[in-house]
Amino acid sequence: MFRKLPEPGSPLVTVTVDGQPLRVPVTFSAAAAVLLYGGISRTTPVSGSPRAPYCMMGVCFECLMEIDGAPNRQACLVTVAEGMHISRQRGARRAET
Amino acid sequence: MSSYDAIVVGGGLVGGAIGFGLARRGLKVALLDEGDMAFRAARGNFGLVWVQSKGAGVPEYQRWSRVSSELWPAFAADLKETTGVDAAHERKGGVNISLSEEEFENRRKLLEQIHLEQGETGFEYEMLDRAELKRRIPAIGPEVVGASWTRYDGAANPLFLLRGLHAGIIELGGRYAASARVTAISARPNEFKVEAGGSAYFAARLVLAAGLGNKDLAPLVRLNAPVRPVRGHIVATERVAPVIPLTQNFRQMAEGGLLLGDSQEEAGYDDVVSPRPLRDITARAVRAFPFLRDVNVVRMWAALRVMAPDGLPIYDQSPDFPGAFVASCHSGVTLAGAHAERYAQYVLDGALPPELARFTAARFDVQKAA
Numbered sequence A: 001m002f003r004k005l006p007e008p009g010s011p012l013v014t015v016t017v018d019g020q021p022l023r024v025p026v027t028f029s030a031a032a033a034v035l036l037y038g039g040i041s042r043t044t045p046v047s048g049s050p051r052a053p054y055c056m057m058g059v060c061f062e063c064l065m066e067i068d069g070a071p072n073r074q075a076c077l078v079t080v081a082e083g084m085h086i087s088r089q090r091g092a093r094r095a096e097t
Numbered sequence B: 001m002s003s004y005d006a007i008v009v010g011g012g013l014v015g016g017a018i019g020f021g022l023a024r025r026g027l028k029v030a031l032l033d034e035g036d037m038a039f040r041a042a043r044g045n046f047g048l049v050w051v052q053s054k055g056a057g058v059p060e061y062q063r064w065s066r067v068s069s070e071l072w073p074a075f076a077a078d079l080k081e082t083t084g085v086d087a088a089h090e091r092k093g094g095v096n097i098s099l100s101e102e103e104f105e106n107r108r109k110l111l112e113q114i115h116l117e118q119g120e121t122g123f124e125y126e127m128l129d130r131a132e133l134k135r136r137i138p139a140i141g142p143e144v145v146g147a148s149w150t151r152y153d154g155a156a157n158p159l160f161l162l163r164g165l166h167a168g169i170i171e172l173g174g175r176y177a178a179s180a181r182v183t184a185i186s187a188r189p190n191e192f193k194v195e196a197g198g199s200a201y202f203a204a205r206l207v208l209a210a211g212l213g214n215k216d217l218a219p220l221v222r223l224n225a226p227v228r229p230v231r232g233h234i235v236a237t238e239r240v241a242p243v244i245p246l247t248q249n250f251r252q253m254a255e256g257g258l259l260l261g262d263s264q265e266e267a268g269y270d271d272v273v274s275p276r277p278l279r280d281i282t283a284r285a286v287r288a289f290p291f292l293r294d295v296n297v298v299r300m301w302a303a304l305r306v307m308a309p310d311g312l313p314i315y316d317q318s319p320d321f322p323g324a325f326v327a328s329c330h331s332g333v334t335l336a337g338a339h340a341e342r343y344a345q346y347v348l349d350g351a352l353p354p355e356l357a358r359f360t361a362a363r364f365d366v367q368k369a370a
Helices: A030-037 B013-024 B059-083 B101-121 B129-135 B159-169 B211-221 B276-287 B288-293 B336-349 B353-358
Strands: A012-019 A020-025 A064-067 A068-075 A087-089 B002-008 B028-034 B094-098 B126-129 B146-150 B173-177 B180-187 B191-196 B199-208 B226-240 B251-254 B257-261 B297-307 B314-317 B324-328
Touching: A012 A030, A020 A030, A030 A064, A030 A087, A064 B324, A068 B101, A068 B353, B002 B013, B002 B191, B013 B159, B013 B199, B013 B336, B028 B159, B028 B199, B059 B101, B059 B336, B059 B353, B101 B126, B101 B146, B101 B191, B101 B314, B126 B129, B129 B146, B146 B297, B180 B211, B199 B211, B199 B336, B211 B226, B211 B297, B211 B324, B226 B276, B226 B288, B276 B288, B276 B297, B297 B314, B314 B353, B324 B336
Parallel strands: A012 A087, B002 B028, B002 B199, B028 B173, B199 B324
Antiparallel strands: A012 A020, A064 A068, A064 A087, B094 B146, B126 B146, B180 B191, B191 B199, B226 B257, B226 B297, B251 B257, B314 B324
16 A cells, blocks of 8 residues: 655665564654554554554554554654564553552 | 423533433423533543542531432443443442551541541441552552542543433433523523523523533522632543552543542633643652553643532522522532432422532521621
């Protein structure tokens, strides 16, 4: 569904999305990497339905993901970095008590 | 021009509950809701059905709150059956957490006083020491000294409740009028005309449940409701897997989000958020539950409580205009059960019973000492 516009000269980094390595331009947000990968970002805590990144500007909260171990990050507001681990958020996060 | 059996002024939780109760009893109800510029405590509250700290020194208020808590399960079931809306009511008891020995001791005294005042109606409570509380709620922090607990306490989702009440009134043949700010009331005994939002409404019964608006509306039917705003703040977090049961100041909603609250400020009609109460609420929340340190806040807001000078509800009927009633309180969720199941019946009967005599505005008719 999503096709990347050509960006000549943009350096690439390797991230993992749900464990799968993916090469993406260093200018990407983590949410953009997920769209390129073609996966979902999360399942909701209420109904469990699958969701994908939507507004891409920090408003809709559909792109909540676990990024480098931190739960419920808004993936559209996080820029990728070499070695970043991006995983789908499965339902509600857990709190460390 | 339209005729109804009852006009309820105020589309919040108090008006909604009384209106629903009247509609449930077969009356054709018009519920007049002021509009989006109204202060609307019903859309900013915490959602507790709370009993344990109510009415020290005023046994009638404790009793009335407990009656409402007891009526809540049937009320919530009725609302769901009528409308399909689940108000997410739970009644599993609740705790109030103490963060110092002094708080714990004051709490013990308060609940002991209520217990003694309730006498044979039997107010039961427990003071939980730290070890017992830790056993029940492992997430408490090292500063927590203990807690009070009663089985009467519970909670609901106040937004679902409000939506359900509106839907119920409509489902039962009534009318919910939005943007219906009251501009005039003409009163004769058992005959009222209310002009609101460009329409005229006629009915033999009138209930003023307009929150802070009752202060100006009540005199129009020779009633008195000297209420003032008391601001409160609430902080809402992201959704988290279930971690704490119900406490008075920190609650986890069914969907997982936590609400942190219970500030009280005299700020007039200013309902804008202020940093200091937000800091105090979150600081206290983290002391009670250190895991909150790493939980994201997603929203915060302020709203205005509807407070009488003595903090009690105001229930009254007009001596000059039979059929006209007023209802004001700051616990619209807690008292929703009693408002729908009891107060509505009193309005229908045309008279308030002795159990509500303590709440009439006559209690304010004393001269201030110089």
